[in-house]
Amino acid sequence: METMTRTQEKPDLLIEFLGTLKILLMRGQFVYNSYLSNQKRLLDAIILKNNNERIRELILSKAHLLPQEQLSNAIDLVFHIDIWDVLWVDLYESTTFKLEDEFVFENTVTFPSQSVTSLMSLYLELNRND
Numbered sequence: 001m002e003t004m005t006r007t008q009e010k011p012d013l014l015i016e017f018l019g020t021l022k023i024l025l026m027r028g029q030f031v032y033n034s035y036l037s038n039q040k041r042l043l044d045a046i047i048l049k050n051n052n053e054r055i056r057e058l059i060l061s062k063a064h065l066l067p068q069e070q071l072s073n074a075i076d077l078v079f080h081i082d083i084w085d086v087l088w089v090d091l092y093e094s095t096t097f098k099l100e101d102e103f104v105f106e107n108t109v110t111f112p113s114q115s116v117t118s119l120m121s122l123y124l125e126l127n128r129n130d
Contacts, residue, residue, distance in 0.1 A: 010065060011126060017062040018123035024055045025116060042103040049088055052081045070122055073115035083109040 028051045035044035056078055063074045084107055091105045 013062075014065045015123070015126050017058065017065055018119065019127070020058055021055065022120060022123055024051055024058065025120075027051050028055070039100075040102050040104050041099065042097045042101050043099040045088070045103040046099075049085070052084060056081045056085075066119075067122070070119060073112070073118045076112040076115035077119075080109050080112050083107060 028048060031044055031048045031051060035041065035048060038044055059074050059078050063071060066074055087105045087107055091103065097103060
């Protein structure tokens with residue numbers, strides 16, 4: 001009985017992890033759209049940075065729950081956020097900004113859409129209501 005409970009715990013924890021990731025990704029998309037619609041202002045960039053930090057923390061603390069074949073997808077997303085964060089900080093520290101100022105930097109490491117789609121597909125598969 002105890003073995004069954006432990007076996008069932010991992011899928012529940014994985015669903016919770018991926019569900020939280022989904023909400024953070026949705027929030028990130030919402031904020032990114034606001035950033036694009038509002039002259040790419042620093043205010044939105046700060047909120048996006050906060051969201052990205054939470055995504056990185058979540059993945060680094062819970063990725064061990066993922067099936068082996070999904071680990072590279074999680075690492076792709078963390079790598080994107082790592083590069084994005086270094087570039088963000090570099091620009092932010094280079095000058096003085098007001099919240100309404102434009103805040104834009106070049107980033108050749110693009111958002112890993114395929115990796116995120118794969119992770120969210122796993123979430124949908126695990127979270128089906130049978």
